[in-house]
Amino acid sequence: MGSTLHGPTRSRSSRLAGLLRGTAGRVLGLVLVVLLVVAVAVSCSGGGSDDSGVPVLGDGPDAGVDGVRAPSDAAGGTLRVVTSEVDSLDPQRSYQPGVWNLMRLYTRTLVTYASEPGRTGELVPDLATDTGTTPDGGLTWTFTLEQGALFEGGAPITSRDVKYGIERSFASDVVVGGPTYVVDLLDDPDNPYAGPYQDEAPDKLGLAAIETPDDATITFRLRSAQPDFPYVLALPSSSPVPVTNDTGAAYGSDPVSSGPYAITTVDAQTGIVLDRNPHWDAATDEVRTALPDRVVVRTGLSNLERDQALLAGSADVDISGTGLHAATESRLAEGAGGDVPLADRVDDLTTGAVRLLALPTDVAPMNDPGCRAAVAAAIDRRAVQETVGGADAAVRTSRLWPRSLDGGPEDPDPGPDPDAARAALEACGQPEGFSTVLAVPDASASVLVAEKVAEQLAEVGITVEVRPLPATTFYATDVGSPDNVARNGFGIVLATWTADFPTPGSFLVPLVDGRSISLVGNTDYARLADPAISGLVDTARAAADPEAARSAWRDVATAAGATGAYVPLVETRVQLLAGQRLHNGLVMEPYAGHDLATAGVR
DSSP states (O other): OOOOOOSOOOOOOGGGGGGGOTTOOOHHHHHHHHHOOOOOTOOOOTTTTTSSOOOOOOOOOOOHHSOBBBBOOOOOEEEEESSSSOOOOTTOOOOOOOHHHHTTOOOOOOOEOSSSSTTSSSSSSSSSSOOOOOOSSOOOOEEOOOSSBOOOTTTTTOHHHHHHHHTTOOOOTTSSSSOHHHHHHHOOOOOOOOOOGGOTTTTOOTTTTTTEEETEEEEEEESSSSTTTHHHSSSGGSOOOOOEEEEEEEGSSSSOOOOSSSEEEEHHHHHHHEETTTTTTGGGGGOOOSSSSSSEESSSHHHHHHHHHHHHOOSEHHHHOOOOOHHHHHTSSSSEEETTTTGGEEEEEEEEEEEEEEOOOSTTTTTSHHHHHHHHHHHHHHHHHHHTSSSSTTEEOOSSSSSSSTTOOOOOOOOOHHHHHHHHHHTTTTTTTTTEEEEESSSSHHHHHHHHHHHHHHTTTTTEEEEOOOOOTTTIISSHHHHHHHHHEEEEEEEEEOSSSHHHHHHHHHHHOGGOOSSSSSOOTTTTOHHHHHHHHHHHHOSSHHHHHHHHHHHHHHHHHHHTTTEEEEEEEEEEEEEEEESOEEEEEEEEEEEETTOOOO
């Protein structure tokens, strides 16, 4: 299964201005969003709050990680959200975790992530009665929908609506930009399904791999067994869409809500306004609390502007997932709102985004394990950590396993060993060292890391040309094309990898299973194609017992690490600042932000 922040940190965003449109006569939406204007001059002691004199909430560092920040069940008020660019409001077209967080307000799925401390990476039923049943180890999955859930227009949500929403992802000529797991898992390569807009079958039954025998039952028949399939169904791209309301490529301008809020205003200047969906029934939804009367989202703000809005009290939540700007971090020891230090409003999160070196096994001399071992031995992870901002910005790691997942291999945290590196060079027939090219996204932080790595390798005789490549094409075609990598002699690739789902398989398979190698958008950057590792993947997928599965995935990670094809460096950390009024501040780890589904302001 492929993945991207979540997949490799690739640029999928497009300008929101091309997407958003105004709605005539909705002056109220403009008035509301004016409250969100970034105004650093506003006092940090409560400016921008609905009520004067509202105390600034603190609760202490990491209150939203270990528990819930400022718990409350009080309804009312306007939740004010800020973020960077939004790629799409169409649930089948977005590939941004922050936008997926927003979509929890107006889309529901068969299953979703729990809104409970310590469980935010776990799935719970949403539209379905359970998290799915499979009689054959993940090849066939069946779900039964709860009764009573309605779209914003009052129509009941049926299994056919869920099926149709998923079918939209197959229309690659119309619905583009979102996850395509369902295509890989459900399509018949001998008779590919072109999506609902080109369905020429007389019966119009749609995708044969999804069966809907009645309004409450939906069965998926996968091409191969996938224990992680319910996580695919937790993506907004698996949310229901009523066929009568589908406007194709324009659907994102007015998506039909299945959640507690509906989008009422979408405008490049005034932002996004969501009001209550009168047909949402809390009795059918055990995940969302829907406390605010309204949610207003201001988009297109820079990192520093978002921080300033939170500090000034003109915003409550930042859902971008990028954390505090360095300039804001320096203020954490200062007071805010009297005696409440900023640090008491910060939740520190290790994101699962691992920065690593991939050493393509089909590019000389990285086709020799000894030369790969020389690179690994020369690396000083502590220096890399300092380059990206120190311990507050990253955690050192030497394993292919994110820290948020239990049961991974031990992390010895090795330091550089120049003698071992030179011995490895002798073993691979390159005693004087060698020259190679390091491909890196053309972003300042990544280039600095690449240059630091080049300095370290030079100390043992490995000469590295750092070659920055356009960030917009880096993962898709530059290093995502094995032919291009080989043609340009990229012996080292600096990549950032984040799984879309909090499972070992989602993190490991795209990187290390040779069967996942593709001609475009390839994520096995090291071109690791070891049949023994693929066999271990099959064993892990077939394990029925959770502990046995975890052990089997650990074997996959250990075997892949032993090849030296990947050299993990650091895992990103972010510091999330809660707004002055934010209640129920729960950090949703899969989205690297505070959960909008339970957030309140009273």
